[in-house]
Amino acid sequence: DSGVTQTPKHLITATGQRVTLRCSPRSGDLSVYWYQQSLDQGLQFLIQYYNGEERAKGNILERFSAQQFPDLHSELNLSSLELGDSALYFCASSVAATTYGYTFGSGTRLTVV
C-alpha cells in the first residue's frame, strides 16, 4: 500500500456519461497529480493541485476537470465520455509542489463502452 488511495479501482460506463474519480493523498502530502495512461498515448500528465490550488496543467481535455478539497483529497471529473477516454487514471501525491519524487496510487481503470 503506497498510502495514496484511489477509488473506484474499476469503472465501466457508457459513452456520453460523466464519472468522478477520487484520490486521497498520502498523509501529510499537499500536492496531487493526475495522469492518464492509455495504450496509444502512454503516460500523460493531466493536472496538478497544491494545497487546494491548481499548480500546473497538461494536455487535459476541456471535458475533464479536477479540484482539490480542503481535506486535500482530489477529484477528477470526466464528462461526455468517449471510447478514447478508456484508460488507466493515476493519482500521485507529494509533500511539496516541487518535491523530488512522489508516490503513485494504484489507479482507476476506466472503460467506456
Add this chain to the structure above:
Amino acid sequence: AQTVTQSQPEMSVQEAETVTLSCTYDTSESDYYLFWYKQPPSRQMILVIRQEAYKQQNATENRFSVNFQKAAKSFSLKISDSQLGDAAMYFCAYRSASGSGNTGKLIFGQGTTLQVKP
C-alpha cells in the same frame, strides 16, 4: 518542450544476468531530474531510481544503477542479477527543476517491457 524516448519496446534477459534499458531525452534546460519507474502487472507505478542532473555520480540502488551521460542526454538503467520479480514495464521520466517548469510534472517515455526468463 522536453521529450523522452525509449527506443526498445521489449527486452528480455535470462535470470541472474544483466540487462540495460535505454533512454534518451531532449531538453534545453540544465537543471532537471531523471527517474526510472517500474510498472509490474499489478499496474502500480514504483520508483526504481532517480538522478539529479547536477550530480556527476551515477545513482545506484542495490541491483539497479544508471549510466547518466548529460552531454549525450542519455539515461540508461542497468539491472544486475535479474530476478523473475523484475519482469515489468519500465518507464524513463524527466522532471524540470528550474523556472516555471519546476512544478513536479513528469514527462514519461513510452516504456520498455522487460521479460525475465527462468
